[in-house]
Amino acid sequence: MFSLGDLQLGVPSQNVREVTRMGPLTPLPRMSAAVLGVVGHRGEVLPVVDLLRFLGVGELKPSPRARIFIGVAGSLSAAFMADSVIGLRKVFTADIWPAPVTGHVPAELLLGIVTTDREGEGAINLLNLVRVLQSARQRAVAR
Amino acid sequence: MSAETPENPNQPPAPKKKGGASKNGSIGLLPLTNALKAAAKGDFSARAEVERLTGESAEVAALLNQVLDQVANRNTEFEARKQQTVQVVDQALDALIALVRQGELNRWTSSNTTDDPLLGPLLEGFGKVIETLRTFVREINEAALRLSSSxxxxxxxxxxxxxxxxxxxxxxxxxxxxxxxxxxxxxxxxxxxxxxxxxxxxxxxxxxxxxxxxxxxxxxxxxxxxxxxxxxxxxxxxxxxxxxxxxxxxxxxxxxxxxxxxxxxxxxxxxxxxxxxxxxxxxxxxxxxxxxxxxxxxxxxxxxxxxxxxxxxxxxxxxxxxxxxxxxxxxxxxxxxxxxxxxxxxxxxxxxxxxxxxxxxxxxxxxxxxxxxxxxxxxxxxxxxxxxxxxxxxxxxxxxxxxxxxxxxxxxxxxx
Structure with a gap:
């Protein structure tokens, strides 16, 4: 789980390869606004996605303690920026509520909404990272 | 006095008259007698009527008349002197009275004198006293005035x-x-x-x-x-x-x-x-x-x-x-x-x-x-x-x- 802007988002751990710090970012021309650039990580070149722009709910403000997590779905992988990482949580499938159609985040990109019993943590949008990655790729190719 | 004084000087003629009258008979000597009687009474103005007498009597009468004239003259003179003396003494008395009563010193003047050998020096002395007093008073007056002003x-x-x-x-x-x-x-x-x-x-x-x-x-x-x-x-x-x-x-x-x-x-x-x-x-x-x-x-x-x-x-x-x-x-x-x-x-x-x-x-x-x-x-x-x-x-x-x-x-x- 991580926070991003006003949002608190969650990603299934099988879709997360690693959490790391932001390295030197290389901007790419003629890319979607949601793609900030590319970054080198362990010999791999990964696109850096601003999820806020991608979801159309705002714009990321880079902070010094910003993290990126590297999301994988099949053969696709990308780095996603987050303000901070809240931590790992164990969530039962039964606790996942269907995503509301009227939420900030498009419902087709979500697995659902979970509530944790911890204090200070509200409802968390659980991202369907496979779809997010596919959608991002589609957008990048569409351009 | 006035009767006596003229008698003394007439004494000598008196016996003469008596003798004449007694000698010349009792009738023919009447004028002499009358004149002598009058003279004896002090009236020396009466005269023997010589015309009525004759002779010796007439002579005596004439002499008597002469004596009587003389006596009368002397008497008149004496009377005048006496009058004068009295007047002067009166004046002196007057002055004295004025001096005593009113302090008047001006009444007496130095012209008030008399020939009387006895009264003259007295009056003169009186006058001098008055004069001295006058001078004295004048000086005292002056001094008093000065004293007053001082x-x-x-x-x-x-x-x-x-x-x-x-x-x-x-x-x-x-x-x-x-x-x-x-x-x-x-x-x-x-x-x-x-x-x-x-x-x-x-x-x-x-x-x-x-x-x-x-x-x-x-x-x-x-x-x-x-x-x-x-x-x-x-x-x-x-x-x-x-x-x-x-x-x-x-x-x-x-x-x-x-x-x-x-x-x-x-x-x-x-x-x-x-x-x-x-x-x-x-x-x-x-x-x-x-x-x-x-x-x-x-x-x-x-x-x-x-x-x-x-x-x-x-x-x-x-x-x-x-x-x-x-x-x-x-x-x-x-x-x-x-x-x-x-x-x-x-x-x-x-x-x-x-x-x-x-x-x-x-x-x-x-x-x-x-x-x-x-x-x-x-x-x-x-x-x-x-x-x-x-x-x-x-x-x-x-x-x-x-x-x-x-x-x-x-x-x-x-x-x-």
């Missing part, structure tokens, strides 16, 4: 003297009162000057202690300046140390951050390993919590360092301000010291002046007291003088009265 002058002078003496007494009284006031005033002045001198003495004492205090103040200021310089030094050192701590904290922060990431990824790996990695995940989570705690602590330390930095900056500013404040304090102190010095000089002068005034007013008081005593004596003398001049005025008034009375008395004698 007495008047004396009275006027004496009255004036009395009034001026009274005025003098009043003036002296006033002067005495004024001197008394002056005495009181000078006593007051002396007292005030004494008070001023005392206050000046106290002020002098205070100014001296003020001078000492200012000296101490300046020393304290210098000490404070040195101390604040030391404080500024210490603050600079402290600031450097704090910077160093900051660097160390940065390193710790970095390490904690990396540990956090490592723990997170370890937890991720543990969760991927499934049931076997569960314990590993728990350890990783603990590690992460520790790293987060360290991060929180370093954050706190950083905040503290920021606060310390601000505080040291403020302290440095304060030390600077204190330094400049102490410098201006030193300047003010030296200014105050010089001001106190001039105050000391001024107060010293004031004290001296007040002492001089005190001394002078004391002398003045003594002098005034002497003057007051002298004035009292003068007043006494003046009172006596006034008394004496009053007496003199009374005496002069009496003298004037007496002179007037004398003039009045002498006026009774009319000598002009």
């Amino acid at each position: 007495a008047n002058e004396v009275l006027a002078a004496s009255t004036q003297h009395e009034s001026s003496s009274t005025e003098q007494a009043a003036a002296i009284h006033e002067t005495t009162a004024t001197m008394e006031e002056l005495k009181h005033a000078s006593a007051q002045i002396a007292e005030n000057a004494g008070a001023v001198a005392r206050v000046a003495e106290e002020t002098l004492e205070s100014a001296r202690s003020g001078r000492g205090a200012i000296g101490e103040f300046i020393q304290a200021m210098q000490q404070i300046r040195a101390d604040s310089a030391a404080v500024a030094d210490s603050i600079a050192k402290l600031s450097k140390r704090v910077e160093r701590i900051g660097t160390v904290v940065e390193v710790i922060d970095e390490i904690a951050d990396r540990s956090d990431l490592l723990a997170l990824n370890a937890a991720l790996e543990g969760s991927r390993a499934g049931e076997a990695g569960k314990g590993f995940s728990i350890v990783a989570a603990e590690m992460r919590r520790l790293a987060e705690n360290v991060l929180d602590s370093t954050k706190e330390i950083k905040n503290l360092i920021t606060e310390i930095r601000e505080a040291t900056a403020a302290a440095a500013g304060a030390a600077d301000a204190s330094k400049s404040a102490t410098e201006s304090g030193e300047k003010l102190g030296s200014a105050a010291a010089s001001a106190v010095e001039s105050i000391l000089a001024g107060v010293q002068e004031t004290s001296d002046a007040a002492r001089v005034i005190n001394l002078a007013t004391q002398q003045q008081r003594t002098a005034t007291e002497q003057v007051v005593a002298s004035m009292a004596e003068i007043e006494d003398v003046t009172r006596q003088t006034t008394q004496a001049s009053k007496q003199a005025t009374g005496a002069a008034a009496e003298l004037t009265q007496l002179a007037g009375r004398l003039a009045e008395l002498i006026k009774r004698f009319k000598a002009d």
